[in-house]
Amino acid sequence: MEANEFEHLLAALMPPNRLACEVSACTGLRISDVLNLRTTKLSERFSVRELKTGKTKRVRLPRALLDRLLAQAGRIYVFENRLDYRKPRTRQAVYKDLRRAAKLFRVKDIHVSPHSARKLYAVSEYRRTGSIERVKELLNHEDEAVTMLYAMADQLERRRRKK
16 A cells, blocks of 8 residues: 555544554554554653564654644543543554445445555665665564565555556
8 A cells, every 4th residue: 555545544543543544654564553552651762562472562653643642642642542541542443444434435446444555665675775674674574575565565455456
């Protein structure tokens, strides 16, 4: 999925879900890690222990994005669960909202999920740096082949559409 297509979908999301996807696209964090951010830990630079891998990642947020996060942050989690403020919003809630937006825009030939934001981050970093090794480091990947799939996701998607 191209960045401009994803921006259209983001425009149709509920504001907290849009913000969560924007943070993922800006930092390369998985959506589950974004949703588990705690309000007290937010700053321009902070560390995140990834839920999937247990690895620690250093994150930097642009000031404007940080301000938006702080403005909507909950008591414990930045993205509160709609039923219980003591729990974070679920990945499924963001996924369902993205699928609703994709249906609204009649996007059928592209798989859209919150993970698409992480792939967009990889593509933009690869274009910026030209280094698969750097993108691998930024995503905390073990395998360079997996990083290649992320960094070249836009090219793979274009080829798939042509068929």
